[in-house]
Amino acid sequence: MIKISLGGCNPFVKKAEYDAYLGKAFAAFDELQGEKGAGNDFLGWKTLPVDTPESLIAGCEAVRDDWKALGVNLVVVIGIGGSYLGARCAIEALSHQFLPAEGAPRVVFAGNNLSEDYLAELMDLVEKSNAACVVISKSGTTTEPAVAFRIVKVYLDKTYKDSARRIVAITDAKKGALKTLATQEGYRTFVVPDDVGGRYSVLTPVGLLPIVLAGFDIRAMLKGAADEREALLSKAEGNAAIQYAAMRNLLYSEKGKKVEILVSFDPRLQYLGEWWKQLYGESEGKEGRGIYPASVIFTTDLHSMGQFIQEGDRVMFETTVKVENAKRSVVIGSDEGNLDQLNYLAGQHVEHCNRMAQLGTKLAHIDGGVPQIEVSMDRVDEYNLGAIFYFFEFACGVSAYLLGINPFNQPGVEAYKKNMFALLRKPGYEAQTEEILKRI
Numbered sequence: 001m002i003k004i005s006l007g008g009c010n011p012f013v014k015k016a017e018y019d020a021y022l023g024k025a026f027a028a029f030d031e032l033q034g035e036k037g038a039g040n041d042f043l044g045w046k047t048l049p050v051d052t053p054e055s056l057i058a059g060c061e062a063v064r065d066d067w068k069a070l071g072v073n074l075v076v077v078i079g080i081g082g083s084y085l086g087a088r089c090a091i092e093a094l095s096h097q098f099l100p101a102e103g104a105p106r107v108v109f110a111g112n113n114l115s116e117d118y119l120a121e122l123m124d125l126v127e128k129s130n131a132a133c134v135v136i137s138k139s140g141t142t143t144e145p146a147v148a149f150r151i152v153k154v155y156l157d158k159t160y161k162d163s164a165r166r167i168v169a170i171t172d173a174k175k176g177a178l179k180t181l182a183t184q185e186g187y188r189t190f191v192v193p194d195d196v197g198g199r200y201s202v203l204t205p206v207g208l209l210p211i212v213l214a215g216f217d218i219r220a221m222l223k224g225a226a227d228e229r230e231a232l233l234s235k236a237e238g239n240a241a242i243q244y245a246a247m248r249n250l251l252y253s254e255k256g257k258k259v260e261i262l263v264s265f266d267p268r269l270q271y272l273g274e275w276w277k278q279l280y281g282e283s284e285g286k287e288g289r290g291i292y293p294a295s296v297i298f299t300t301d302l303h304s305m306g307q308f309i310q311e312g313d314r315v316m317f318e319t320t321v322k323v324e325n326a327k328r329s330v331v332i333g334s335d336e337g338n339l340d341q342l343n344y345l346a347g348q349h350v351e352h353c354n355r356m357a358q359l360g361t362k363l364a365h366i367d368g369g370v371p372q373i374e375v376s377m378d379r380v381d382e383y384n385l386g387a388i389f390y391f392f393e394f395a396c397g398v399s400a401y402l403l404g405i406n407p408f409n410q411p412g413v414e415a416y417k418k419n420m421f422a423l424l425r426k427p428g429y430e431a432q433t434e435e436i437l438k439r440i
């Protein structure tokens with residue numbers, strides 16, 4: 001279960017202030033659970049951990065086993081935003097950081113940018129591999145994944161007689177170009193449920209299929225999410241999601257803290273920060289409001305962003321994701337010469353140093369005027385990742401409703417697309433092309 005500690009906010013917040021926001025968070029919790037609030041047709045994510053049928057899990061595992069039989073050693077996962085960040089977060093957190101996975105293909109990501117060099121280098125790898133591809137787009141029309149898929153598909157079609165067996169599409173049940181293409185080409189498909197938005201979709205096939213292909217246990221992930229859901233069902237002061245929503249909104253609305261930095265002291269969680277930024281940024285950043293979500297990895301970024309966080313403009317608070325237990329053990333040895341003067345650490349676990357760095361940073365940042373929230377997970381594994389995904393999703397719903405924002409739409413994402421389509425001369429955008437050319 002995910003635990004929360006708000007002790008690092010005490011120097012900045014009076015109890016009465018917090019109690020007032022706790023009351024607002026209870027009301028927001030009721031709005032989310034009553035399912036009558038703005039965007040309430042996108043609440044399917046709430047029950048995914050307990051609703052996901054065995055047939056869907058078995059379907060994901062069947063693709064894994066089929067591609068194993070083909071000897072596939074590279075899976076290209078194509079998608080952008082909510083259609084890749086959850087899977088990438090889980091796979092990067094669970095994978096060995098240096099060695100290739102044993103008994104599972106390498107999973108790489110594409111379709112999340114429009115860099116020509118990125119795609120060229122991706123194809124260098126695809127051409128050297130026994131490749132397969134998962135293409136993910138809920139709308140089935142997003143340009144970045146469509147471009148990447150066109151390039152990968154052309155190569156797979158020309159290289160493998162069984163190319164259709166090597167492609168799986170995850171998209172809407174009925175509409176969109178990807179759905180039409182997948183049906184015509186005879187690809188295996190999985191459905192992104194209508195009532196689950198992209199950034200809440202990690203526990204649908206959007207996340208589950210890539211994660212299982214990378215060799216990880218999606219049943220344990222769903223179990224972790226289910227247990228976390230159970231823990232967050234009660235409207236009580238001890239509900240960690242309610243506490244998180246209350247405190248972050250208080251800091252934002254009453255204390256001028258416009259930026260929240262998600263901190264981890266474990267580089268494996270870098271993409272948890274990326275996933276969380278999209279979840280909160282796209283859910284809350286609307287109508288001229290919202291906390292700006294940023295992320296750092298410490299101690300790495302203490303040597304880059306640490307100066308600003310300690311002494312720069314006092315606009316931020318930090319939420320640290322603490323991992324209670326390391327997976328491995330590395331003890332610092334003793335050295336007779338002690339020329340590096342490190343013998344005072346001899347016999348200590350590296351994780352002990354990490355914890356002391358964590359504590360030292362917390363105290364320093366409190367002294368520097370940066371309130372501290374801590375969210376703890378037991379260890380980095382499938383079960384706990386499932387729990388933290390669900391925790392942050394649920395807390396996001398409560399938090400956005402507290403702020404008075406619909407967390408389930410993203411109208412602002414369209415603005416750049418319209419301009420880009422006009423500039424690319426996409427059919428149907430002729431009028432905008434003339435207008436936009438006058439502006440550049």
Ligand code: PA5
Nearest residue numbers: 081082083137138139142198199
């Ligand atoms: O959260 C969201 O809805 C977005 O980030 C989408 O996931 C992203 O824009 C990709 O959309 P699609 O899956 O339709 O290609």
